[in-house]
Amino acid sequence: MSSPKWLVVARNEYRVYTSRIRRIRPHFPYLMVGLLAIYVAFIAPAVIGLFIDDLLAFFLSQVAVAMVQILLFMIFVYFTILPITYTLKDTQTELLELFLAAPIKPSDVLLGEFLGQMPFYAIAVTVIAGLFTAILAPLGLDMAQMAMIIMIFAVTFFSAQWIGTVIAALLRTRLGKTARGRDFGKALALVMAFPMIALMYATMGGGLLEALADPGTSGMVKTALGWLPSSWGAEVIVGFASNPGNIGAVGLETLTRFGGLVAFFVAALWVGLKAANRAYSIEPTTFIASRAMPDGAFYKTVKRLGGGGSFGTLLVSVFKDYGRRLENLSKIAYVVGLLVLMNVFLGDPEHPQYMVLEVAPLIFSVLAVFVVGEVTLRGKEGLFIYRKAPSGVGRLVKARLLHGLLVLVPITVAVTAVRTMLIPNVTYASLLTNIGITVLIVAANVVLALGLSLLNPAFTAKSGKFNVNAMIAPQLGFVILIISRSNWGLYIPLIWFVGIVFLYLGIRKLSRIE
Amino acid sequence: MKAVIKSEGLSKYYGKGGEIRAVDGLDLEVYEGETFGLLGPNGAGKTTVVRLLNGIIKPTSGTATVKEFDILEQENNVKRVTGMLAESPGLYDKLSGYEFLEFMGALYDVPGEILKERIDELLKLFGLHDRRDHLIEGYSSGMKQKLLIAAALIHDPPILFLDEPTSTLDPRASHMVKELIEELADTAGKTIFMCSHLLPVVEELCDRIGIINRGKLVAVGTVEEIIDKSGKQTLEEAFIALTGGMVESELLAWREQIVQP
Numbered sequence: 188m189s190s191p192k193w194l195v196v197a198r199n200e201y202r203v204y205t206s207r208i209r210r211i212r213p214h215f216p217y218l219m220v221g222l223l224a225i226y227v228a229f230i231a232p233a234v235i236g237l238f239i240d241d242l243l244a245f246f247l248s249q250v251a252v253a254m255v256q257i258l259l260f261m262i263f264v265y266f267t268i269l270p271i272t273y274t275l276k277d278t279q280t281e282l283l284e285l286f287l288a289a290p291i292k293p294s295d296v297l298l299g300e301f302l303g304q305m306p307f308y309a310i311a312v313t314v315i316a317g318l319f320t321a322i323l324a325p326l327g328l329d330m331a332q333m334a335m336i337i338m339i340f341a342v343t344f345f346s347a348q349w350i351g352t353v354i355a356a357l358l359r360t361r362l363g364k365t366a367r368g369r370d371f372g373k374a375l376a377l378v379m380a381f382p383m384i385a386l387m388y389a390t391m392g393g394g395l396l397e398a399l400a401d402p403g404t405s406g407m408v409k410t411a412l413g414w415l416p417s418s419w420g421a422e423v424i425v426g427f428a429s430n431p432g433n434i435g436a437v438g439l440e441t442l443t444r445f446g447g448l449v450a451f452f453v454a455a456l457w458v459g460l461k462a463a464n465r466a467y468s469i470e471p472t473t474f475i476a477s478r479a480m481p482d483g484a485f486y487k488t489v490k491r492l493g494g495g496g497s498f499g500t501l502l503v504s505v506f507k508d509y510g511r512r513l514e515n516l517s518k519i520a521y522v523v524g525l526l527v528l529m530n531v532f533l534g535d536p537e538h539p540q541y542m543v544l545e546v547a548p549l550i551f552s553v554l555a556v557f558v559v560g561e562v563t564l565r566g567k568e569g570l571f572i573y574r575k576a577p578s579g580v581g582r583l584v585k586a587r588l589l590h591g592l593l594v595l596v597p598i599t600v601a602v603t604a605v606r607t608m609l610i611p612n613v614t615y616a617s618l619l620t621n622i623g624i625t626v627l628i629v630a631a632n633v634v635l636a637l638g639l640s641l642l643n644p645a646f647t648a649k650s651g652k653f654n655v656n657a658m659i660a661p662q663l664g665f666v667i668l669i670i671s672r673s674n675w676g677l678y679i680p681l682i683w684f685v686g687i688v689f690l691y692l693g694i695r696k697l698s699r700i701e
Numbered sequence: 702m703k704a705v706i707k708s709e710g711l712s713k714y715y716g717k718g719g720e721i722r723a724v725d726g727l728d729l730e731v732y733e734g735e736t737f738g739l740l741g742p743n744g745a746g747k748t749t750v751v752r753l754l755n756g757i758i759k760p761t762s763g764t765a766t767v768k769e770f771d772i773l774e775q776e777n778n779v780k781r782v783t784g785m786l787a788e789s790p791g792l793y794d795k796l797s798g799y800e801f802l803e804f805m806g807a808l809y810d811v812p813g814e815i816l817k818e819r820i821d822e823l824l825k826l827f828g829l830h831d832r833r834d835h836l837i838e839g840y841s842s843g844m845k846q847k848l849l850i851a852a853a854l855i856h857d858p859p860i861l862f863l864d865e866p867t868s869t870l871d872p873r874a875s876h877m878v879k880e881l882i883e884e885l886a887d888t889a890g891k892t893i894f895m896c897s898h899l900l901p902v903v904e905e906l907c908d909r910i911g912i913i914n915r916g917k918l919v920a921v922g923t924v925e926e927i928i929d930k931s932g933k934q935t936l937e938e939a940f941i942a943l944t945g946g947m948v949e950s951e952l953l954a955w956r957e958q959i960v961q962p
Contacts, residue, residue: 281791
């Protein structure tokens with residue numbers, strides 16, 4: 188008898204996800220179970236043991252339910268958006284035809300995709316559940332309570348993963364058929380993480396714990412999050428902490444909350460399977476092709492800034508190719524948003540200049556890589572077009588530099604000006620000084636980022652080199668900041684020097700790329 | 702002769718009010734054991750026809766049967782009796798060639814004991830056996846195409862739909878695939894429905910051809926019949942006459958706009 192189709196798809200998904208370790212694939216499950224057993228039995232209790240008194244006090248405190256609700260909500264959202272962002276980053280519909288041509292129901296494909304990924308989510312669930320059981324075990328929880336906690340985590344997070352898988356499949360079908368849709372997907376993938384980051388920063392430095400200590404705030408959070416299935420297990424877990432070894436004390440609560448969770452999972456599963464037909468279709472969604480509008484005042488200005496003539500046209504082409512990708516615009520929004528969140532939640536009101544002059548340029552160095560790193564991202568063929576043209580390499584470097592500066596400098600000026608003006612009693616002189624310093628640093632970062640991107644070229648968006656460059660740039664900036672001890676007279680020439688060296692090496696590498 | 706593919710008024714419209722007619726009232730019969738070629742310019746509707754006949758998309762109106770199975774009512778049976786090589790298909794880059802064929806075989810319910818042997822034979826036939834454990838991401842486009850043809854054959858279907866089967870292959874592989882198509886039709890009695898832009902390939906392999914333009918089937922018959930009906934000398938001329946082409950005098954018109962330095 189042949190295997191059920193969902194199992195065929197699940198096995199295939201599992202193979203795809205484990206392709207990097209396919210030499211040890213047959214042993215992987217045993218290896219993982221062994222490692223997780225060691226983690227749950229020894230590592231998690233040992234790590235938790237270092238903070239056990241504080242953690243136990245926390246679990247028995249006023250803020251416990253609200254905080255556990257927030258934690259579970261964050262993990263629930265993370266598990267939901269993970270399959271979505273994974274799909275949106277690389278929306279492919281070509282494989283759909285493979286399934287649609289085969290005798291298989293869409294619901295089997297969807298279930299198979301979910302189950303194929305499940306082992307990896309199960310690892311994360313075990314890690315999280317292991318931490319919680321390690322915290323609560325010293326209180327004297329019995330096996331039934333421990334098992335219930337693990338089941339709560341499993342049902343909660345697998346529900347989240349299922350919802351994420353269904354949404355991802357629907358979005359893939361909706362967005363994957365057009366270049367515009369795929370671009371929108373990539374843009375969305377980046378900004379989707381934003382609420383999570385905001386919540387994380389709020390927890391780290393926003394005084395969330397202190398706020399929850401207030402019964403009013405705590406009650407408000409509990410009521411608001413209490414409606415969400417992610418929260419239903421929180422009260423059970425905290426109830427167990429208050430009644431260790433006595434599951435009957437919170438029996439009714441456990442039954443209703445856990446029962447609710449299971450019912451939610453079953454309902455989500457049913458709705459998802461019903462929606463599967465919509466998630467697997469290659470019917471075109473639109474026939475409207477994106478059209479280029481005639482050049483407006485912006486492109487005419489850019490052309491003039493490029494000296495008009497053929498170089499101006501070249502510069503405008505670079506701008507158009509960059510600006511017409513939503514993904515690029517979302518990267519700008521992401522970096523600027525990140526900076527805003529850092530200022531709101533992590534900023535030190537006593538040292539406002541720190542955020543303006545030290546943190547912002549480091550964050551903008553990442554944006555510099557995002558902007559000028561585009562230079563190689565469309566593949567070698569794109570570079571060869573320039574290499575083939577007379578003086579092409581020089582013109583490419585010049586155009587990319589100018590493009591990077593024209594994108595980053597206005598953003599730097601605006602962000603620095605707004606943030607500086609929020610400092611009490613700021614003078615025009617310090618406003619201009621701040622703008623001058625940040626612009627000089629960011630301009631050097633553009634030079635450095637271009638050199639770095641040519642030296643360590645990422646030829647596809649999937650290449651890890653792009654992200655590596657985005658990490659190297661701020662780290663280099665940070666090292667130079669440390670060396671110069673935040674002395675701008677030293678920092679600015681140093682970062683320019685490093686930038687120019689990188690650019691020189693990058694141009695040399697560019698001529699040798701084959 | 703018995704028709705194994707039969708369509709009546711098969712249509713697929715898109716857009717508001719159905720103003721885009723991808724396939725428009727297709728009446729077609731393809732007979733058992735014949736190799737039928739569907740020709741047409743880009744965007745003529747060839748791929749849509751293949752997708753409709755494989756139950757991948759639903760028609761706006763009309764119907765069709767494949768091996769007497771209705772494409773709307775018996776979609777799964779249609780899929781079981783057909784193998785399909787899509788024009789721009791997806792592949793699991795992170796699977797090896799062997800793993801991919803194993804997956805495809807399981808999707809089409811090929812029993813395990815037959816499957817392993819068949820995969821080995823197909824990989825040998827297409828010269829991929831040495832690379833069977835290599836990930837597909839490392840395959841050349843020709844190797845990928847060969848793997849996809851192998852995948853279309855994995856359940857040994859009586860009817861094969863091949864959309865541009867030789868377009869990405871080198872001459873040697875192309876020759877092998879052409880011989881395979883001939884063998885599949887002549888010896889194994891398969892019915893082959895192929896779409897191609899390569900007129901010599903179609904001329905060489907197909908018993909009959911159909912020419913589709915803007916969703917409408919504008920000619921059906923043997924190559925000789927189509928040439929005769931169009932009053933031209935070659936299939937290429939007949940194809941251009943039926944689908945429209947550029948006048949030779951227009952070919953260098955663009956040079957008149959060059960400003961001499």
